[in-house]
Amino acid sequence: MDYYRTYTEINLGAIRRNAEAIKAYAGKRLIAVVKADAYGHGVIRVTEALRSVADMFAVATIEEGVALRQAGIREPMLVLFSSLPEQAVQIVEYELTPTIGDWEFANRLNEIASSTVHVHININTGMNRSGVHWTEATQFLNRLKMLDRLEVAGLFTHLATADEVDKRYVSVQLERFSSVLEKISDGSELIHAANSAAALAIPESHFDAVRPGLSLYGIYPASEKPIALEPALTWKTRIGWIGFISEAEGVSYGLTYKASHQARVAMVQVGYCDGYPLALSNVGEVLIGGMRRPIIGRICMDVSVVRLEPTDNVSIGDEVVLIGKQGDAEITVDELAHHTGTISYEILTQIGKRVKRIFND
Numbered sequence: 487m488d489y490y491r492t493y494t495e496i497n498l499g500a501i502r503r504n505a506e507a508i509k510a511y512a513g514k515r516l517i518a519v520v521k522a523d524a525y526g527h528g529v530i531r532v533t534e535a536l537r538s539v540a541d542m543f544a545v546a547t548i549e550e551g552v553a554l555r556q557a558g559i560r561e562p563m564l565v566l567f568s569s570l571p572e573q574a575v576q577i578v579e580y581e582l583t584p585t586i587g588d589w590e591f592a593n594r595l596n597e598i599a600s601s602t603v604h605v606h607i608n609i610n611t612g613m614n615r616s617g618v619h620w621t622e623a624t625q626f627l628n629r630l631k632m633l634d635r636l637e638v639a640g641l642f643t644h645l646a647t648a649d650e651v652d653k654r655y656v657s658v659q660l661e662r663f664s665s666v667l668e669k670i671s672d673g674s675e676l677i678h679a680a681n682s683a684a685a686l687a688i689p690e691s692h693f694d695a696v697r698p699g700l701s702l703y704g705i706y707p708a709s710e711k712p713i714a715l716e717p718a719l720t721w722k723t724r725i726g727w728i729g730f731i732s733e734a735e736g737v738s739y740g741l742t743y744k745a746s747h748q749a750r751v752a753m754v755q756v757g758y759c760d761g762y763p764l765a766l767s768n769v770g771e772v773l774i775g776g777m778r779r780p781i782i783g784r785i786c787m788d789v790s791v792v793r794l795e796p797t798d799n800v801s802i803g804d805e806v807v808l809i810g811k812q813g814d815a816e817i818t819v820d821e822l823a824h825h826t827g828t829i830s831y832e833i834l835t836q837i838g839k840r841v842k843r844i845f846n847d
């Protein structure tokens with residue numbers, strides 16, 4: 487096997503088991519969200535691994551859908567954000583399922599289609615970033631009937647606060663959605679609303695299908711944990727240099743860390759260019775030999791520095807875990823997000839192009 491300075495190990499079996507567990511828990515169909523390179527996990531291999539369990543896949547952009555088609559993925563593929571009329575031709579050419587949220591795009595799609603195109607309609611019930619406003623949905627659907635090549639195969643909405651403890655706004659959105667469905671659904675469409683947080687905590691949002699992303703990869707979006715999920719990603723790097731600093735010496739750009747006594751330090755081969763957040767400077771920890779060791783000084787583009795203990799028995803090339811388990815110790819995605827004032831979604835999706843993905847079944 488090739489040798490890499492930094493790499494993630496992706497446990498495809500864990501992703502499949504998570505998907506099966508979520509699908510069984512909801513007892514509905516599964517639309518597996520694999521946008522953003524499957525949340526940084528590697529979309530082609532993840533999609534292939536989920537073939538047996540997902541009823542449909544969802545990506546964010548038409549480009550992502552096209553890339554999957556070019557990789558030979560033939561499964562139904564919903565594009566969650568499709569609104570540029572100029573891209574309608576790609577929907578048809580690559581047999582993607584577009585989301586309709588405005589008239590312009592729908593009209594262009596109908597113009598260029600040579601046969602029936604199945605579409606899903608996004609109803610804006612209060613997320614207020616896309617979709618047809620719920621008070622105009624009936625009118626919109628009636629107008630859409632004029633476009634004879636479009637067939638409404640799905641109706642969905644997206645919840646703004648499903649991961650919060652207070653579920654009152656979720657109820658407001660679900661009531662708006664249900665009132666629209668009563669008027670426009672003929673019972674044939676696939677109805678869906680639940681992201682991971684809703685799939686795990688709000689049964690009333692499950693309708694015909696759940697639409698999780700984050701939880702497929704084994705990360706919980708909120709405090710509710712009704713089923714056991716396995717994190718699928720481990721991020722590793724290696725020690726690239728070992729040195730000493732004497733008392734009062736600083737480390738890395740700006741010398742933001744000052745040694746209070748002589749210390750052994752190690753350079754680890756990961757930097758902010760790899761998506762290891764700059765904000766972990768002087769804050770983060772890594773695992774070396776099954777022990778937590780602190781990041782000292784500013785994280786650089788390509789490398790970072792950690793402080794070793796005098797007793798650490800380490801050599802150049804030794805494995806360093808940034809996310810995941812080593813021995814009995816574990817660093818979670820949530821821990822990195824917490825340290826850097828962001829969310830797990832951002833940590834995962836920022837893992838960079840230089841980080842090799844290695845897949846295990």
Ligand SMILES: *Cc1c(COP(=O)(O)O)cnc(C)c1O
Pocket residue numbers: 519521566644680681682683697698699700701707
């Ligand atoms: C990203 C996204 C999802 C998945 O959300 P998670 O919180 O990752 O489960 C579902 N639906 C839409 C419309 C999305 O944009």
